[in-house]
Amino acid sequence: GAVVSQHPSRVICKSGTSVKIECRSLDFQATTMFWYRQFPKQSLMLMATSNEGSKATYEQGVEKDKFLINHASLTLSTLTVTSAHPEDSSFYICSARVLAGSTGELFFGEGSRLTVL
Amino acid sequence: GIQVEQSPPDLILQEGANSTLRCNFSDSVNNLQWFHQNPWGQLINLFYIPSGTKQNGRLSATTVATERYSLLYISSSQTTDSGVYFCAVSNTGKLIFGQGTTLQVKP
Numbered sequence: 428g429a430v431v432s433q434h435p436s437r438v439i440c441k442s443g444t445s446v447k448i449e450c451r452s453l454d455f456q457a458t459t460m461f462w463y464r465q466f467p468k469q470s471l472m473l474m475a476t477s478n479e480g481s482k483a484t485y486e487q488g489v490e491k492d493k494f495l496i497n498h499a500s501l502t503l504s505t506l507t508v509t510s511a512h513p514e515d516s517s518f519y520i521c522s523a524r525v526l527a528g529s530t531g532e533l534f535f536g537e538g539s540r541l542t543v544l
Numbered sequence: 545g546i547q548v549e550q551s552p553p554d555l556i557l558q559e560g561a562n563s564t565l566r567c568n569f570s571d572s573v574n575n576l577q578w579f580h581q582n583p584w585g586q587l588i589n590l591f592y593i594p595s596g597t598k599q600n601g602r603l604s605a606t607t608v609a610t611e612r613y614s615l616l617y618i619s620s621s622q623t624t625d626s627g628v629y630f631c632a633v634s635n636t637g638k639l640i641f642g643q644g645t646t647l648q649v650k651p
Contacts, residue, residue, distance in 0.1 A: 428589055461638065465585075470630065471641045518585055522639070530574045532592035533632075533639050538585040 429455050429525045433536035440511055441544055448506045448539045450477075450521030456501035457523035461533070462494075465518040477504040477521075511543040546571045550631050550642035557621050557649050565616040565645045567631030575634040576607050578616050580627050581644075587630070590616070621649045 430453040440446050450460055460477040475485045475496055483496035493515075495507040508515055520538040524531045547570040557563055567576075578590040591598050591605040593614065598605055602621075607614040618625055626649050632639045 459637070463641075470643045471587075471632075473638055473640065476638065520585070520587065530594075530634075530637075532577060532589065533575075534589060535579075535587040538587075540585070 428532075429523070429534045431521065431523050431534045431536040433519075433521055433539050435539060436537055437540045437542075439542045439544065442512055443510055445507055445509045446511055446541060448508075448519055448521075448541075450504045450506070450523075450536050452502045452523050455523075455525045457504075457525075458501060460498060460504040460521055460523045462496065462504075462506050463520045463522065465520060465538075471520060479504075508541065511541070513543045516541055516543045546573070546633060546635060546640055548631060548633055548640055548642035550629075550645050552645060553643065554646045555648070557647065559621060559623060559649055559651050561621050561649075562617070562619045563621060563647070565618070565629055565631075565647075567614040567616070567633075567642055569612050569614075569631075569633045571612070571635060572609065573612075573633040573635045575637075575639065576614055577632050577639065578605055578614070579630045579632065580625075581630060582627055590629075618647075621647075623649045623651050625649050 434449045458479045462474045463471040477498040479498045485491045498504040522533045522535045549568045580588045595609040602619045604617045628644045632641045
């Protein structure tokens with residue numbers, strides 16, 4: 428299957444700092460990537476859709492000024508958690524599909540575990 | 545938006561047993577995927593199955609799109625099958641996840 432890679436896999440930061448997470452499609456180009464968040468013992472919740480060359484679209488209840496998304500190339504999307512607080516501690520996972528459009532299999536990165544102290 | 549329900553929420557099996565996990569969804573879909581989330585959080589793609597039946601080794605899946613459900617079969621379960629199994633569906637391009645089934649296979 429297609430490979431999606433995230434970095435870093437784990438990050439610990441102090442409250443009030445910003446953290447950037449990268450999501451790369453390694454063997455294909457992705458015009459659209461998706462960012463999810465997963466709290467312990469819960470399911471994955473879609474946060475936003477990252478669109479190459481345009482603004483991200485956010486799901487209801489997700490603060491766009493807090494979770495900055497940039498999709499500057501066809502293989503890279505970044506999620507920046509600004510002014511992180513302990514309640515932002517979570518597992519963040521990105522995904523992408525090989526085929527353009529709204530159908531087709533989605534592949535997921537390894538996830539990035541954020542701990543805010 | 546579309547609703548996804550998985551059952552059972554928890555399942556404990558003895559090694560070698562068979563099991564069936566179910567996924568019900570509330571609207572027509574053009575994408576349905578089954579995943580296994582390992583202890584490190586990685587989502588492993590099991591099946592992309594918006595309709596029909598597929599098999600991969602000890603695992604198989606069937607989606608009956610007209611009746612809005614999918615089944616994941618695990619045969620001859622092994623301890624390495626333990627983890628959380630997610631069903632996720634889409635009719636907008638955005639994949640929506642169910643709450644998952646936590647499977648524990650005991651030796």
